[in-house]
Amino acid sequence: MSDSNTAQHKAPAATPRADRPLTVLLIDDQLIVGESVRRMLASETDIAFHFCQDPAKAIETANAVEPTVILQDLVMPDIDGLQLVRFFRANKATRETPMIVLSSKEEPVIKARAFALGANDYLVKLPDPVELIARIRYHSRAYMNRLERDEAYRQLAESQRQLAEEVSLAAQYVMSLLPPTLSGDVNIDWRFVPSTQLGGDMFGYHWLDKDNLAIYLLDVSGHGVGSSLLAVSAMNLLSAQSLPSTDFRDPGEVLTRLNEIFQMEKQNDKYFTMWYGVYQRPSRTLVFSNAGHPAALLYTGTSAATAELVQLEAAGPPIGMIDGIPYSASMVELGDFARLLVYSDGVFEIENTDGSMWQHSEFVEYVSGLRKEGEAIGDRLLAYVRQHHGSPMLADDFSILEVQIEPNS
């Protein structure tokens, strides 16, 4: 009987297993009842039967044999049967195990109390074998299904936890790629709020040489891991300046080359809009190109008060949509005052709480108003957008770069 030895030395099961065989544990002080039930079940080769005559050892035995159904006498010496039902329910390994209580007579009040304490069924002993077997099978199957479901749920919760952890690490990586704010004769600050943990927006800026500062922002279609991976790939090419034979001072060339590399068929149908500009310090000019991205807003003039808005609009469709097309660059001259806003559509494609959408023109008007007040725009805009949207969780990634170019000395 090595099996039962193993069972007895085993610690009480912490979590019931779903793959156990159909197992009946009978607790009854009368040997004759034990023998009768054993005989009733003898023909059922797939049902393992255990008999415990000593109610004091009932819990211990149950923990060892892991029954899929417990049959328990209600009237035993030294212990109240109903009390034992309560003990079984308090015991972790048998908390959910189906219990059929056996009694010598039909007493509605006792039955009701047994059910109230957690019994699942009630039989007058000795029951008919056919009925007993049917009930054992019914309760055991329900129990095992439940254990399977619980196990599946536990595994699901575990895999979700792991996944969330991986996504969180990926999000940290994405955040680490974003540049620190820039200060000097060009000041750049930004606000970035991804709508999901991993968004499709990416941006950066860096001096290509002592005269030329590249500034760019891209927005991959969709959200989540897939979009983020594409955003990061494109971003890494730009920040490492690793596009073959490309002059990074030429925005048209950069976008043309990116468009050759990132055709959507090869990118799981994903494409991106992008604004890429280069500020040339000595000539105080801004050269830019725009692939289907919302116009960057440039306020420039001799002073903040007289600055006028120039919208730096798209020269072509988003990157990846149309193979082999060239993107052209445009140039604007900057006055002594120059402030540039580069942003993703998430900052204005806001569904108002009444279901209507904020228009791009309304957005431009709002931002221009803030600019006149001399406010830093990012935080004000974010607060406004959240308030309009009616929730701090946004529907799309929110990214905005605020670039202030000081007068040449």
Next chain:
Amino acid sequence: MAWTVERNIVQVDSTERNPVANLKIEERGEVVMVTLIQSRIVDEHTIRAVGSEFEKLTLEAAADHKLLLNFKGVDYMSSAMIGQIMRLHKKCKTDGIKLKFCSICPQIMEVFKITSLTKILEIEPNEETALAAFNGTSTKRGWFK
């Protein structure tokens, strides 16, 4: 050649979770008109399903066919959905299928303008003008306009 709409076009692969077709397909003379059933498609799965329905459309259409994508009733289009539209556009170009769009609401039109797609896609104000444009009697280029 008669092109029957009932052929397997709108059937989504049975392995898909959502077997409900997302496109309504009608014939308007020589033109096959396709309408999106939902007013806004945002979830990634449905967008993929629409993509594969688009693919079947182009597979089934003969090279000389004319396809009209009617956006009547559609009031929002996510970036991923635009991706599927562009896939359809590319496929039609390769397969020699004439593709036009019509009845685009101002909101979506603005998105198309910002993304420069108005320069690429053939967009007509409504079904009538679109059908006329297919037949070479575009009201845009008419003598009386």
